[in-house]
Amino acid sequence: MTTEEKLQHFYEVSMESAREESEKALEEYRAALSQMLAEHKEDKQKNAGGQLKLETENAKREINKALSAEQLHIKRRLSKKQQELREELFVEVKNKLEAFMSSPEYLVWLEEKIREALTIAGEDEVQIYLTPADTSLLETLAARCGTPLLVSQTPFMGGVRAVIPAKNILIDHTFKTLYENEKEEFNFDGGLLHE
The missing domain is CATH 3.30.2320.30 (ATP synthase, E subunit, C-terminal)
Incomplete structure (x- = not known):
């Protein structure tokens, strides 16, 4: 083997070794990035799930609050209407009693x-x-x-x-x-x- 062949062989072996190391490093980097991406996605999903749960609970609370306020409003209106009807009814009863007393x-x-x-x-x-x-x-x-x-x-x-x-x-x-x-x-x- 001539020096030039040796150099060529050394060059090829070195390049092959460098390529293998480079690919190995690149593969490790890709795996690390992939793992980081998976962890990042998991964290984001957890955060999004927690945020969604928090927003859902807040929305439920607001809905319940609005519902309670509306129920109270309806009860007040109903009570007022019942009182009006009650007064009308007893005015009518009194009138009927007076009519009966004239009979x-x-x-x-x-x-x-x-x-x-x-x-x-x-x-x-x-x-x-x-x-x-x-x-x-x-x-x-x-x-x-x-x-x-x-x-x-x-x-x-x-x-x-x-x-x-x-x-x-x-x-x-x-x-x-x-x-x-x-x-x-x-x-x-x-x-x-x-x-």
Whole structure:
């Protein structure tokens, strides 16, 4: 082998070795870059997932907050409307009571309630009161029922109030008491269970 051949051989071996080392280094660099890229993607996905979760939770909170505010607003409007309807209803009830008091049936009803009070009292003394507005019916009812009647000093819209002192009983068939009890206990029920 001549010197030139040796040099050529040395050159080829050196170049081959350099090429192999270069490729090995390049391969390691590519692997490192690939690993860094994978780690970077994983970190970004974790961060994006965390960010997405955080944004989702914030959005849910905002939606719930808006929902609660709207529900409260609806409840207030509903309550206000119910109150208006309740007032209208009880004005109508009062008007119907007044209409009933002007009818002949009212006299019959009063007579029934007076007779009930007399039955409960039995032989005991009973004081039966009419409201001042029913003073014109006093004599007629007293004659029909065969008992003296009194006019109450306190108006009670209509009806009868009876006191049996011996039995310590108050019989209250007054429209005022019935009206106020109904107004106090009245509740708007609705929905499938109450239709």
